[in-house]
Amino acid sequence: MTFWQTQLGPCTEKDIPVDSGDQRLIGEIFCPECDNILARLHDRAEGVGLTSWMRGSSVANPQSLIVGFAFFSLVTAAEPADDEAADLVCWRGHGDLRITGADCRAVIDRYRGRGRKIRHPATRVPHSDGEPSVP
Ligand SMILES: [Zn+2]
Structure with missing residues (x-):
């Protein structure tokens, strides 16, 4: 399966x-790089949901409301898999970032232990010759 289960939008x-x-x-x-929030985890009735919003740029009309797509995945004990990764793009131009299923569960575990919101940095994807390292 792919990391994201649902795409919403525009x-x-x-x-x-x-x-x-x-x-x-x-x-x-x-x-x-800049502390911009790339994705959020919510405790919901059916489990913990991960939502990320990807900006779609409008060069022609920069003053208009920025339209993008929201991606959603329900994080369970088994899915997404520990090594399954989602690419994240920072609106301020920082790319090559990702989170994994293991990252999501680590945040959830820390939240359960501390009882308050957890902040977790996205992982930088190492570059090799400009080739994406994920198939
Ligand atoms: Zn950034």
Whole structure:
């Protein structure tokens, strides 16, 4: 399976709930370069959901609302697999970042232990000759 189970959109960032109703924000995945939040983990009725919002740029009309796509995955004990990774792109131009299923579960475990929101840096993907290291 692929890391992301659902793609939503197109939508703007305002359409993505941050912390409301039946879902509590328990973790944030941030860019190690600039602290920008790249993905969020929410405690929901059906489990922990991971949401990432990918910006779609509009060069023609930079003043318009920025439209992108939201990606969602439910994190369970088994999925996504520990070594399954999702590529993340920072809106400020920092690329080659990712998180894995193991990262998500580590955040959840730390949240359960501490009872408050966890901040976790995305992992830099090592570059080799410009070739993506993930098939
Ligand atoms: Zn960044």
